[in-house]
Amino acid sequence: MSGGTEDGDKGSSALRTFSDLAAKLLVSGGLLYWLLSQSDLATFGAILQRTEVWLFVLAAGFFVVSNALGACQWFLLLRGQSLAVSLRQAVVFYWVGVFFNNVLLGNIGGDAMRIYDMRRLTGETSRAAAATFMDRFVGLFSTCCLALGACVFVAEVRRPGLLTILVPVFAGLVVLLAMGLSRRLGSSVQRILQRLLPARVSGILGELRGNFVVYRHKAPLLVGVWLVSLGVQFSRILVYFTAGAAVGLDVGLRYFVGFQPVAAIIAALPISVGGLGVREGVLVELFGGIGVEESLAFATSILGYAAGILASLLGGIAFVVRRIQPVDDSRT
Numbered sequence: 001m002s003g004g005t006e007d008g009d010k011g012s013s014a015l016r017t018f019s020d021l022a023a024k025l026l027v028s029g030g031l032l033y034w035l036l037s038q039s040d041l042a043t044f045g046a047i048l049q050r051t052e053v054w055l056f057v058l059a060a061g062f063f064v065v066s067n068a069l070g071a072c073q074w075f076l077l078l079r080g081q082s083l084a085v086s087l088r089q090a091v092v093f094y095w096v097g098v099f100f101n102n103v104l105l106g107n108i109g110g111d112a113m114r115i116y117d118m119r120r121l122t123g124e125t126s127r128a129a130a131a132t133f134m135d136r137f138v139g140l141f142s143t144c145c146l147a148l149g150a151c152v153f154v155a156e157v158r159r160p161g162l163l164t165i166l167v168p169v170f171a172g173l174v175v176l177l178a179m180g181l182s183r184r185l186g187s188s189v190q191r192i193l194q195r196l197l198p199a200r201v202s203g204i205l206g207e208l209r210g211n212f213v214v215y216r217h218k219a220p221l222l223v224g225v226w227l228v229s230l231g232v233q234f235s236r237i238l239v240y241f242t243a244g245a246a247v248g249l250d251v252g253l254r255y256f257v258g259f260q261p262v263a264a265i266i267a268a269l270p271i272s273v274g275g276l277g278v279r280e281g282v283l284v285e286l287f288g289g290i291g292v293e294e295s296l297a298f299a300t301s302i303l304g305y306a307a308g309i310l311a312s313l314l315g316g317i318a319f320v321v322r323r324i325q326p327v328d329d330s331r332t
Helices: 002-038 041-049 053-080 087-102 110-122 126-153 160-181 183-196 199-217 219-246 253-267 278-288 294-321
Strands: none
Touching: 002 278, 002 294, 041 294, 053 087, 053 126, 053 199, 053 219, 053 294, 087 110, 087 294, 110 126, 126 160, 126 199, 126 219, 126 253, 160 199, 160 253, 199 219, 219 253, 219 294, 253 278, 278 294
8 A cells, every 4th residue: 555655656756847847848948939039030040150169169168167166166065064075076076967957857956966976975965965055055145146246336237127036035045044054043943844844854954954054163164165156157157258259249248247147046946947048038138228139149148058058068978987986884
């Protein structure tokens, strides 16, 4: 009887996963179709045909730089959890995660792969999850800081609709950070969760929070990680700046500093496949506000995305060649 229930749960989970993926594909496909229908296809094709290949390759190179910095950022957070991992191993695992996030459409995310590989290496799941969650958090926080800074210094970004998204996101991140690092506030939230959630789930979350609090006593580490994260995000901006240069978009770097983080924040919403379609729509709208032709802005965004996919293929190679020495099960 329990076996039938378990099979039913697995079937329901698989159906939900498929439904979620199908819905995201529909959103991405629908938005891309709408953007294409609003563009002059002949002009769009001509723009892509005159792409400067070397600049496109350079854009992919900037994405490689951003991932190298991202791997260092994650490595610092892992060492902050006292996990025995070398920089080389962290770089390999990080690239595998990037590959799963950006290239594959399956239900195994790159973050899950990073945690899984760390689990195989060290036997630690909760501490690896805490470091990976903090890695994601810092990245989103840095992007939000850049986006809000752009709203202050770049008038074309300062729109009520965008601020209604960015300000609540930033406030939510600050509250989340406070709950994670404050023992008193975190304990209060944990007691509430214990009443609302099954014991096993609340226990896992409690252990994760306990490992998250470790960073409370490592302020210099967090500041260093944040600075590295700003480098990661600026490298991502250079990806799109160079992709724009490849198709002849010459509007100045400051607009990319203003627009790309805003697009990244909105594209992070879990409503599409890798933000595809959402990011393009936001960039077309923002660049249109300074007089950039829709086809040119769309081509810039597509090329920037393609540069990221190209660079992410290195993670596929890392996935094939990586070697992990499993820990002894008696240690878990």
